Amino acid sequence: MFDHIRKYYEALAPGLTDADWAAISARFEIIHLKKGDYLVRAGQVCNHVAFVNNGFIRIYLIKDGKESINGFITNNQYISEYTSFLTRQPAIYTIDALEDSELILLHYNDMQELYEQHPVFERVGRKVAEFLFIEFDTHAYIADTLTPEQRYQRLIDKESALLDRVPQYMIASYLGITPEHLSRLRKKMAGK
Template identity: 30%
Template sequence: MNIAPEVNDFTAFIQQYFGLLGTEDLNTIRHYFREEKLSKNEFFTKSDQVCNRLSMVKSGILRIYALSDGKEITQWLSVADTFITEAVGFFFNQPNRWNIQAFTEVELLTITKTDYHKLCKEFPKWNEIEKQFIIKCFMMMEDRIFSHLSMTAEERYNRYFEHHKELFTQIPLQYIASVLGMTPETFSRIRKRQAEKS
């Protein structure tokens, strides 16, 4: 049975992304989110489906990937304290481009698309929160594009390692190589050089 998330967890998560909100506002938002668990390898959503929920990751790792010419391309790895959805499906009601799959057991705080629309009507301030969320998404996209255009492969590796060091021992390294836009061979060479320096 789904239950409302704990106040402290939810409050910290929301305020981390959107700043301070009053208790009444937080209670209104919290009412629409439910706890959800995914087993390892279970899909959050698949390509060609239409994603019907937006979630906050409490724990675990999800992989966002697509198939191209028979090969899997990992676009992102979502970890605790991040949002997860397939934006084209959730916001524009179009078939997903990406698969989102639990790499480990995952705990989520989830709002369905139906409840999301109800929240927008009941709580007009959510429209501003949504705008901030979309702005953060665009900022992240721009940051990734900038890094791919302006940074060397080794600089991208070092930056990702600095922010996600724990992933390097938790998942296959070819997934990280794909996120960074490099071949596994290039990734391995850089990793070896970094190990020799330390």
């Protein structure tokens, strides 16, 4: 059950002992989401970070009633509305399940206690925050510098698994364009 998450933690903090692990894993909460269930709703404070044991999750923004998808998360990845989690302010993004999913949660208060009682956990926290920063920065760079067509080409080259797993209008949302425009781009690119 905890094999993958333990590997994930050990990769971040090689000094993790069995005692550390016991303290951490004792605080895990396992939850199951069905397709369409919410993990975090915009407006609520996000009280946990979640490790995806298996399933498929998305994080998105609701803007004028429309969804703007920021990311897809699958097996052995972490997801949280991390700004809300850290600041204790209402979440801006919404997180829900695109497929039935099993998640391992760590709650805010438990994490604060782990930070106090197991210094090695500070390193895990640091590495997670660093990783999220890098991911975010990379994403922002791509959004800033590539045209929609280039972003779509990049997705085909580097994230093609998404193409088989989500409908095209969600791909468009993730690329930051309308479904109509993606359809036009596809037509145009097919001629090359």
